[in-house]
Amino acid sequence: MSAAPVTLTEDELRRLKAPARRERLFRIASYFSPLLLLLLWELSSQFNLIDRRFFPAPSAIAGTAWRMTVSLELFQHIGATLRRVGIGYVMGAVPGIVMGLILGLSRPARRVLGPIFAALYPVPKIAILPLILLIFGVGDASKFVVIAIGVFFLMFYNTMGGVMQTPQIYMDVARNAGATRFQTFRRIAFPAALPSIFTGLKLAAGSSYIIIAAAEFLGARSGVGFFIWASWQTFAVSRMFVGIVVISVMGYLTILALEALERRFVPWAKH
């Protein structure tokens, strides 16, 4: 708003607004600093300051990416990875949230079942991948399962934490208003835990891509992880970089989408 108080001089106003102006400049600079790194890389590669076999110039990688996009080869891999992550994610998140709510609300359930989850949680998901391949085969089912396991624990612990941090007063309000147990669950515990649930969803999205990359390295004939691994085996470094960038961008976009959902569904929390 430009409703400047008449009692301030031009100079005073200028000094008053200086920090905000500086802040804007920094923000603009922050968009360009990653590009600067890219430029440095490009020049170093062009002038042979770094080994071009390991670090092809960004322009060369972009060229490879473009050819792969035109030939639609890339999309087939992206599609396969997205499908596995998407299905595994939902398979893990829904039971994770439900169990988190139950154990968060019920002390007896937490006492009895808590130690089981605590014992299983530290097992590295990638360490049990061979076991899961053994049980579910090399098809997509094993990918769904390994992602679901990873996502489950993150959602479970974040949701339970969110419920347990719910101010007691909200529970009292529900009780005084005559809420049933299920109503308390749905109308109080769930919304109170939503900020934590979204934190969990974002963490789980990140770890889903880690797990799927590893899973596709080992036992898949498609997907971005498979593509990176296959490129390494044929020493197609440029293609490997394309794979790395693609899976990073997929992760980034997923988080952005979740943040948009969070703003939509958790408008009361600070972002």
Place this chain on the structure above:
Amino acid sequence: MATVQEAVRPAATQQAQPAIEVSHLTKAFYDSEGDRVTVAVSDVSFSVARGEFVCIVGPSGCGKTTVLRILAGLEEKLSGTVKLHSATPPAMVFQEASVLPWLTVCENIAFPLSLKGVSRARQDARVRDMLALTGLTEFATARPHQLSGGMKQRVSVARALVDDREILLMDEPFGALDEQTRLVLQQELLRIWETTGKTVVFITHSVDEALTLADRVLVMSPRPGTLISSLTVPFERPRDVVEMRRDKRFWDMTYEVWRLLASPARA
């Protein structure tokens, strides 16, 4: 000097059937880690007449909130009896921000109705009335984080009134507000009480507030909390919260209550 000091036990002359009867109420907490028993409330007896406005004052930690929570059914008593002669469970207005942050003002007020499957149309009509009654009409669609402390407490009051229960329990509802806002809300509360005729038990640590609002003030001693006196507040109604401060009796009674609080042994 019209200060009437009654016995702590309900006077036998109480005409109508009381709304609330509490006798020999005792509550203790047990801390298993330190193996320590804390008696919060000890042998408290009082009754509240239908439509009466009673304030309980006492120092912090005297168990006044515990008494209220037991009346509300949020806490179990250890011994004694609590009788509520009312068709509906009591409604509670809480101490701190108890407004649910994920709901709008309207949704917060409608909350008790929405749990009972009241039709949308009836909910809306009721909420509209409550918004008007508590002066929140312009804030109907606001979210709690956009409201001031005073506005939030108005929402709490509206929510407690929405399903029209007979007994209203208020746990230091204005305790966290600044003096001016508090005075405004006290006046509003008196107006609302006069139009709804509810039985009110109001907890406060402010002697001022108790005398401003109540028909009768119950004074509690420090822990283990017990009732040390019951004072009838003589001011005529409707009251003007500012004007009544010109009345000498207001200050006489303030002195009286402070004297009781300062040396409970004397009572």
